Amino acid sequence: MEIVALVALTLLLGALVVLVAFAVGKRKEELRVQAEQTSNCAAEGVAAKGPATKKHKQEKQQRSRKDKLSQHNFTHPLLASSLKGHNGYVTCLDFSSNGKYLASCADDRTVRIWSTKDFLSREHKCLRANVELDHATLVRFSPDSRAFITWLANGDTIRVFKMSKKEDGSMSFKVASDDFPLKHKAAILNIGIAETGKFIMSASTDTTIHIWDLKGNILASINTNQMNNSYVAVSPCGRFVASCGFTPDVKVWEVCFAKTGEFKEVTRAFELKGHSAGVHAFAFSNDSHKMVTVSKDGTWKLWNTDVEYKKQQDPYLLKTVPCASSDGSLAALSPDGRVVAISDGCNLTMYDASGGELEEQMLGVHALGITDLRFDVTGRFLACSGDRAVRVFHNTPGYRAAIRDMQDMLKKAQNEAMKQRLRQQISDAQKALAAAVQ
CATH class of the missing domain: 2.130.10.10 (YVTN repeat-like/Quinoprotein amine dehydrogenase)
Structure with a gap:
């Protein structure tokens, strides 16, 4: 009986060793893949x-x-x-x-x-x-x-x-x-x-x-x-x-x-x-x-x-x-x-x-x-x-910034021709912005 018990214990320990080795190997592979993905997105020397x-x-x-x-x-x-x-x-x-x-x-x-x-x-x-x-x-x-x-x-x-x-x-x-x-x-x-x-x-x-x-x-x-x-x-x-x-x-x-x-x-x-x-x-x-x-x-x-x-x-x-x-x-x-x-x-x-x-x-x-x-x-x-x-x-931020600047200029403009020109430019920029974000 002691021999049988010893053999059983040996087999159990062997199985545990195999499971631990498998788990460690799997974790190493996960870490390697994670490291590769991080490295790929590092933009080194670009x-x-x-x-x-x-x-x-x-x-x-x-x-x-x-x-x-x-x-x-x-x-x-x-x-x-x-x-x-x-x-x-x-x-x-x-x-x-x-x-x-x-x-x-x-x-x-x-x-x-x-x-x-x-x-x-x-x-x-x-x-x-x-x-x-x-x-x-x-x-x-x-x-x-x-x-x-x-x-x-x-x-x-x-x-x-x-x-x-x-x-x-x-x-x-x-x-x-x-x-x-x-x-x-x-x-x-x-x-x-x-x-x-x-x-x-x-x-x-x-x-x-x-x-x-x-x-x-x-x-x-x-x-x-x-x-x-x-x-x-x-x-x-x-x-x-x-x-x-x-x-x-x-x-x-x-x-x-x-x-x-x-x-x-x-x-x-x-x-x-x-x-x-x-x-x-x-x-x-x-x-x-x-x-x-x-x-x-x-x-x-x-x-x-x-x-x-x-x-x-x-x-x-x-x-x-x-x-x-x-x-x-x-x-x-x-x-x-x-x-x-x-x-x-x-x-x-x-x-x-x-x-x-x-x-x-x-x-x-x-x-x-x-x-x-x-x-x-x-x-x-x-x-x-x-x-x-x-x-x-x-470049939607560029359109928005241009519109803001022209609106400020429109508030300060005193010449009617200048106002009309700014209104047209604002309208054109708004249309271009709307088309870009569709």
Whole structure:
């Protein structure tokens, strides 16, 4: 009997061990899946910044092809369209200055050119420019909207594509004879072309910014002295280059040319000082008279930069608003300066710039984080990229802000012709707002 009891006890203990091992294994698997889902929505090293660090590059390479290419479904009342032509991870987008096109690039070795007039259509056709033996992580239109530049992921350089119309009306793309020479030693953050057409900018994650002429010759190099760069951009007016990074400041330089067109120098213009931690990103209004910054301190700030900086006048702070932010957060400011958009990982929020009120919130816009964010030149739409798609939203906060401003102007107007014109503009804006929220 003792032997039988001992055998029974042994079997019971064995069964318990098996059950415990199974439970532990199951819990580990649950934690692993949860960790992967959290990681996917962290938006690390995204954006117009491209592959920001070696760590981010490795993490991107480690994502399985299946996870990277899976299509993320998203709906929202303000979603005007989802542009789904890419077969790879979309890293960057840009609107042409004539308002007709949106360009997007992905790791599927293509740049897609979309027509903005099709945003509200059911079908969104696009033109495809192939990036031979490489893929583009960044894309920017030329001022005349007849060319665009790309940053090559493997070549670590700038490649120029020229756009031209064929006799049948279709578009063709021709690659410039030579890529720009290799000059950066760290991962690239951003590229840009001045609206004046006088220079091209490229910036990397160390402290380096290069100013190029259009033929690929370096005109000047800037050391930002910010430990590292987190974001760099050219102002819409084409006069300034600004950078932010480890320090709580945004530094702005003016790229100066002689009246005859020759490059002169790069000089410090002004700084934005007020955050208590490093700045993730910033954006200009269309006339460069305002800037918005988003920081690790959990706020965004709106600045008046229409100052006489050559007389040592500093920009002044207009608004400070709490917001959610994280590494890779981006900021966008509508062309008229009325609306601020902030990305935080997979999520997107829109604020009234004047009062700072939260107007709209879109959660889970992209599964793997938002990689680029910008308004179109008319201010009607806000676009962001990520996963295999570009999401285009109606800028309803912009319509509401414009209506409020025009109503205030109507109360103060004394000229009857001005009153009539404002009433018509208010009516048009109200109709556009009603159509956008249907």
